[in-house]
Amino acid sequence: MSSDFIERKYRMSQDEALHSPCVRMCTLDDDDVCLGCGRSLEEIKGWAAFSESTRAALLLRCRERLAARPRFGDW
Numbered sequence: 001m002s003s004d005f006i007e008r009k010y011r012m013s014q015d016e017a018l019h020s021p022c023v024r025m026c027t028l029d030d031d032d033v034c035l036g037c038g039r040s041l042e043e044i045k046g047w048a049a050f051s052e053s054t055r056a057a058l059l060l061r062c063r064e065r066l067a068a069r070p071r072f073g074d075w
Contacts, residue, residue, distance in 0.1 A: 018055050020047065021062060035069075038062030 025036025032041040039047070039062055050058065 018052055018059070021059060033065060038064075038066040 021037040021039065023036045025034075027035045028041060029035060033039070034041075034044060037044075039058065043058055043062075047055070
């Protein structure tokens with residue numbers, strides 16, 4: 001499966017992501033960061049209680065985390 005296919009399949013709008021950025025690929029790495037959405041375990045647990053502005057800021061951090069990871073097929 002190509003990384004482009006996976007990217008398209010799991011792309012979502014900002015409104016959807018603010019509700020929950022979960023892409024149903026829930027697997028935590030050694031640092032307790034989800035390989036699917038890029039949130040830390042603490043961010044996942046607290047997501048529902050965070051304000052919209054906090055969620056938006058966390059989404060940027062999650063994107064940075066995911067961008068810094070090796071992509072599918074790049075290992």
